[in-house]
Amino acid sequence: MRPERMVKLAVKNLSQYKLRAGLTMLGIIFGVCSVVAMLSVGEGANLEIQEKIQRMGSQNILIRSVKVPSDEDGGRGGRPLIAAYGLTYEDEADLSRFVPNLVAKTPIKRLRYDVRFKERRLQTDVVATTPWYLRVQNYRMVRGRFFSSADMEFGTPVCVIGTRLARMLFAGFDPIGQTMTIDSEAYTVVGIVGDIAQSELTVSNELWLEGENQAVYIPLRTYVQKRGDLFIQLSEGSGTFEKIELHELILTIDEQENVVQAVDATRRVLRENHKKEDYSIIVPLELIRQARETRRLFNIVLGSIAAISLIVGGIGIMNIMLATVSERTREIGIRRALGARRRDIVLQFLMETLILSISGGVIGLVFGAIIPMVITASTNVKTVLTFPAFAVAFTVSVTVSVVFGIYPARRAALMDPIDALRHE
């Protein structure tokens, strides 16, 4: 018998019981929908984490200065005039000597100052670093250039600004070549730098109109020559003096497999140099591993939930089909008497199951695609719709329902036609 006639017959039969068919589909709809929605939320979260970690670079080791409460001084109640902590130039020198397979080191001072251009002013992050920083952060230049090793060498007062800052501070002007002040020191803008997401945009000229980078980047040498290492911060009337030589140090290792060894060396050097642990070591590679592990766990949990919901949907189908079969016993008897083979009866009921599950699956996919969009639109949580999520949810749900449909269909086919005909 031709399949399209089976489909026609099945649709006709299903349309007899619209409410029932709809309720049966609901199980599949919810199953598929929840699986797709969960997967896309999970995928979105995963992507975001991956992106963040990737930006830190899997070959990098990040060392940050951390302020620790100074117990021996603070215990007596008197506040030290200058709080000195964190990474030092000595650390930098020692690390570059003792860490194996080191390709580059990027020292960073992270500061916060008022910046001004003409009468516009705002407070923003100032990053004093070396030219290598651009590479380590994987940032793209939008216009102009990053500062060079020559700028470092001579301590030239140049700066590179983030796209967002360019928009905010230089609206109506071309920032390149302009002079801006950073905490009343004059710097010349030589370039505009984007953040990583921007590299995906291809439109050439007005690229800097997008992007959220609001920092100013200046050569470390220039800053140190001007200001030294004492950082004065005025908060709530009372000033605190902080002496931090480096806020951050990024070590770049040649190969990923050498990172672990380098981390050990780094720990050893820093432990030797510091009495207190006024630093923290962040290894993106480890974070990636952790993220993968978390992801795996998440997948298992998600998979279980999905499996349960799909099985529940399948049981729903089986339940309804069993009811349908027993309700239509007489019809089965008639069809058998008029020449239907067992196979024809099995096919008839399986086709009904298949149509229920496919339509339920399709509706579920539609809702499963809409829900993440609504989530993204209303909560700013990133979601990603992936084809595998669709394919998995759909095929699993259809397979499950067909498997659960086999039993009722077989039961229908194995009925004795004489008994079935007599059935009231």
Added chain:
Amino acid sequence: MSEPIVELKSAVKEYVNGSLRVTALRGIDLRIDRGEYAVIMGASGSGKSTLLNLLGCLDHLTSGNYLLGGEDISNLTDDELSEIRSRRLGFIFQSYNLIPQLNVLENIEVPLFYQGIPESAARVTAERLAKRMGLSSRLRHKPMELSGGQQQRVAIARSLVCDPLLMLADEPTGNLDSKTGHEILELIDELHAEGKTIVMVTHDDDIAHRAQRVVRFMDGEIISNVWNGEAKA
């Protein structure tokens, strides 16, 4: 008149009902020739329904042979029996047994559906038969919207759709008032006149008079076999 359509040879049918063994047919021999109109009579439990189910290929013999149109079908598989039912047999039931969600034409087409005959060809045949049964104005109606007599006409049309070798009728007038029943019987007479081979189960003597031959059953055995009112061993 000598070509046998149905030949039963020492046909035995036993049912196992729990630990109880019930013998419904005790080795009967029966021959029905082409064009015959035979009525089977007997009290309930006499074995006449069992006989009809066997003739209709809905059941297997416990022992003995059943030849339909010269072909021994005692040992055919379920699928082969299904095929015979769809191609060679026509059923008319007491309770019509139409499929409620299908309309008149679709009900008539069901046996053709299982023969794999294309929809358009089936539709032509179904329309022709429906018209012949006087159902022209009811082609798209569902069984629920028809009277009992009309429903039985649909069932007769359905039984004719495969041009059957043998027509089996199980108390076809049992659910009808006498006037409608009479119309149905006349239709069956008409079919007989056209040369159809008909076997009908009934317990109504008036109906039995119309037939050419009456076979009486009691306790799973044939107790009389009468042609035109005159006995013949």
